[in-house]
Amino acid sequence: MDCTQAQQLRHAYLDGEIDPGETPALEAHLRSCDECAALFRSERELSAAIKLQVPRLKAPELLRARIGRELARADAGNRRFRELRLLGVGWNPLAIAASLALAMVASSAVTSSVLSGAQEDRVAQEVVASHIRSLMADHLTDVK
Amino acid sequence: MPHLDAAYNLAYWMTRSRADAQDVVQDACLRAFKYFDTFAGENPSAWLLSIVRRAGYTWLELNRRPEEQGGFDGDAVQSAVEGPSLLMGSHGLARDPETLLVEARQSEGLHRLIAALPLEYREIIVLRELEELSYRDIAEVAGIPIGTVMSRLARARALLLRQWQREQQE
Numbered sequence: 646m647d648c649t650q651a652q653q654l655r656h657a658y659l660d661g662e663i664d665p666g667e668t669p670a671l672e673a674h675l676r677s678c679d680e681c682a683a684l685f686r687s688e689r690e691l692s693a694a695i696k697l698q699v700p701r702l703k704a705p706e707l708l709r710a711r712i713g714r715e716l717a718r719a720d721a722g723n724r725r726f727r728e729l730r731l732l733g734v735g736w737n738p739l740a741i742a743a744s745l746a747l748a749m750v751a752s753s754a755v756t757s758s759v760l761s762g763a764q765e766d767r768v769a770q771e772v773v774a775s776h777i778r779s780l781m782a783d784h785l786t787d788v789k
Numbered sequence: 790m791p792h793l794d795a796a797y798n799l800a801y802w803m804t805r806s807r808a809d810a811q812d813v814v815q816d817a818c819l820r821a822f823k824y825f826d827t828f829a830g831e832n833p834s835a836w837l838l839s840i841v842r843r844a845g846y847t848w849l850e851l852n853r854r855p856e857e858q859g860g861f862d863g864d865a866v867q868s869a870v871e872g873p874s875l876l877m878g879s880h881g882l883a884r885d886p887e888t889l890l891v892e893a894r895q896s897e898g899l900h901r902l903i904a905a906l907p908l909e910y911r912e913i914i915v916l917r918e919l920e921e922l923s924y925r926d927i928a929e930v931a932g933i934p935i936g937t938v939m940s941r942l943a944r945a946r947a948l949l950l951r952q953w954q955r956e957q958q959e
Contacts, residue, residue: 656943660917662924691950695918698899704797708811712793712818719819 646674651681659689792834793818795920796841802915803845805904809852817844835922835929842912842930849908902952910945917942 646654654671657663663671675682796817800810817840830836903914916927924942928935 653939653943687950688946695899701919702798702801704793712815716822
């Protein structure tokens with residue numbers, strides 16, 4: 646292996662992306678070539694220093710809230726359709742949790758509708774709406 | 790919502806401004822929402838980041854100052870490193886004092902050196918070193934072949950390393 650070949654493999658090696666079949670040849674080259682070995686050490690130091698010194702930013706809470714609101718607004722027209730579809734997808738634990746919550750809200754709304762019809766409905770609707778809004782934000786950003 | 794952090798982080802490093810990053814992320818989320826039905830890939834996280842990246846490029850085309858355009862050579866890196874541009878908003882307007890202070894504190898060491906990298910190298914460094922994405926995911930996010938990811942990463946690290954070592958010697 647020459648230095649040119651080693652140059653890119655060095656990075657793949659550093660990043661754990663090297664083809665295992667190429668590892669022995671690269672390691673042999675790094676043992677025999679001081680220049681490449683020094684570069685590799687520097688690159689490894691740089692990579693570690695970045696992780697240590699440069700913090701990964703967290704999204705501000707206000708941004709989360711803003712996006713949740715915007716998505717809810719954008720979806721106002723077809724919320725009902727979206728809600729059913731989302732719950733049907735089922736890959737998101739939140740969707741499952743929300744569907745359970747919806748079922749509970751729905752059943753309690755039915756059983757207690759005798760007691761206080763309109764008000765209960767409105768509460769249920771609000772609960773559903775807020776669940777869906779939170780689901781919207783997570784649906785897009787927290788998918789695994 | 791860990792992916793929102795990733796989205797925000799990428800947008801921040803592209804625009805080099807927290808306020809602008811928020812606009813980019815919000816725009817990207819709305820786009821993602823709109824086109825979610827057309828998503829057919831297997832990695833939603835990379836898909837979302839690719840939308841953030843595109844939104845970031847669109848934003849930069851509309852908003853960046855002329856001197857930030859073009860130039861991938863060492864001189865451009867040098868002038869960006871030494872220039873006061875990091876203390877300015879992308880519109881060239883000075884920020885409020887608090888933001889200035891926060892950003893000034895961050896305009897040190899490696900943070901400043903990464904911020905000064907040309908965009909095409911900066912985004913690769915952020916995706917690899919900060920987001921710790923695999924080469925395959927980086928390729929998907931940036932819409933380039935894995936070979937290009939590797940060559941850009943090598944170039945980006947070489948540029949960064951040279952500046953970093955120069956600073957350490959001073």
